[in-house]
Amino acid sequence: MLLYIYLIAITAEAMSGALAAGRRNMDIFGVGVIAFITALGGGTLRDVLLGNFPVSWTQHPEYIYLTVSAGLLTVVMARFMHHLHRLFLLLDAMGLVAFTIIGCNVALQLGYHTAIVLMAGMITGICGGVLRDILCQRVPVVLRHELYASVSLLVGILYLQLEQLGINHDLCLIASFAVGIILRVCAIYWHLSLPVFSYSPKQWK
């Protein structure tokens, strides 16, 4: 089940990457590249930081085809995208939760400390979007808006807690998923966000 959600998630992320590339007037090659990086960049960064070689997509070329295709399809479908805004945000929320759980699992299997497992979940969940924003010259949106990275952290903590209690694996997954998506949807609906730190010194560096 996690695999199917993963495939939906990388597709949704690839499409969000393609739209960001379109806002920067990239050519269709650039669209494919950004789609690929948005979808698979988080997992890649996690694998490199954890020393988990080979990096997962190098063993699954089909992920490359899927994400690049999703990016190019977005170019064709772009004019209809705003009708799908809500569906899209839901897919993105699913992606965030799926990526987080997958990232936690990878680090767990490598025997890392709990804090690192949570970091691995967050890196997988949010870094694709961070790389997309760097390449498209924006201050990473996940570091500024609404509850996003924090949802990833909470899902990771919940998932680890449930697993530690020895609860059935599928139940853990479903519970973490439900809580994660509900949190994210609430965050979007009520514009929940963490306090912002604004600092404008007169003289600094």
Place this chain on the structure above:
Amino acid sequence: MLLYIYLIAITAEAMSGALAAGRRNMDIFGVGVIAFITALGGGTLRDVLLGNFPVSWTQHPEYIYLTVSAGLLTVVMARFMHHLHRLFLLLDAMGLVAFTIIGCNVALQLGYHTAIVLMAGMITGICGGVLRDILCQRVPVVLRHELYASVSLLVGILYLQLEQLGINHDLCLIASFAVGIILRVCAIYWHLSLPVFSYSPKQWK
């Protein structure tokens, strides 16, 4: 032969990095850093993503000296650079093709799948320039302009096809080189480019 072309290529790339650094008024240390990263960053990223340690330049300090020197030399020669514009574009095209073929070869020797071999070629070919543009705060030019990354992809495909047909290795090299450089020169001359995806939504994220 590939080695000599490689040395010319990293020199040309280092010089293009130095010029980009100059447009951002960096000090000469920054010029050296950007020159080094533009020339060797693509190969470094490839090695890290493929888990191919040690990274190549860590075994060849002479590449560091060469690229940093080329960057600093560019500072002195900058006022004459625009006379060399055409030579420079040609060297850059040679670099793109040489980097691509070298990148493909590295991934081939590590036994990766064909799709990953092509990715390795492209990463080696274009990522130095992408890193340069990120550090100099530009939307990466290779994702927006003319045929560049796509030339890298085509050269990779051609090279692999020729090798698979069992053609003499040197012949494969020369043919891929010739086609790659001609493609790139045509792209520059006639301003060939892929269709651009422009997306300006009213309300999105």
Place this chain on the structure above:
Amino acid sequence: MLLYIYLIAITAEAMSGALAAGRRNMDIFGVGVIAFITALGGGTLRDVLLGNFPVSWTQHPEYIYLTVSAGLLTVVMARFMHHLHRLFLLLDAMGLVAFTIIGCNVALQLGYHTAIVLMAGMITGICGGVLRDILCQRVPVVLRHELYASVSLLVGILYLQLEQLGINHDLCLIASFAVGIILRVCAIYWHLSLPVFSYSPKQWK
């Protein structure tokens, strides 16, 4: 002793990261992320490039807690920060020198060539700040201003020279530290900087 200085250094770097995040109006989660990356990003990049797995902070979760806490503390203390400007610059100089020496030691123990050892020192010393600036959308300040990266290089060279002469290890450390901090303080005080390369072509790429 180096460990204590290291802990002070990552705290100071984390605080500088938090202030940069505040200038971009990030939320407190983003502040924590930038604090962490500024403090530990240089060492992480060094470990990945040298193939030195596991990356050091994945074995020391307490470094994560320390840097994130320092970042969040900065949010509370921000209004008093400009009174501490000078103390802060001194801590930052200590950090630069400590990071450089630690980076050199890591590469030395892995048996790398001298040039790579110096590179490892510089990467550890300056790349945290470079990553901070990329994420906060600034042209990296260390590539443009005052003697900073060059102090890192000089400290590395001095440290290696002294070690090679067979001088007592603690003495090497103290001497490198003293010279590094004095150099950096002089650079700040007299606004010493390397020549800047300004290049503004009419027609280029």
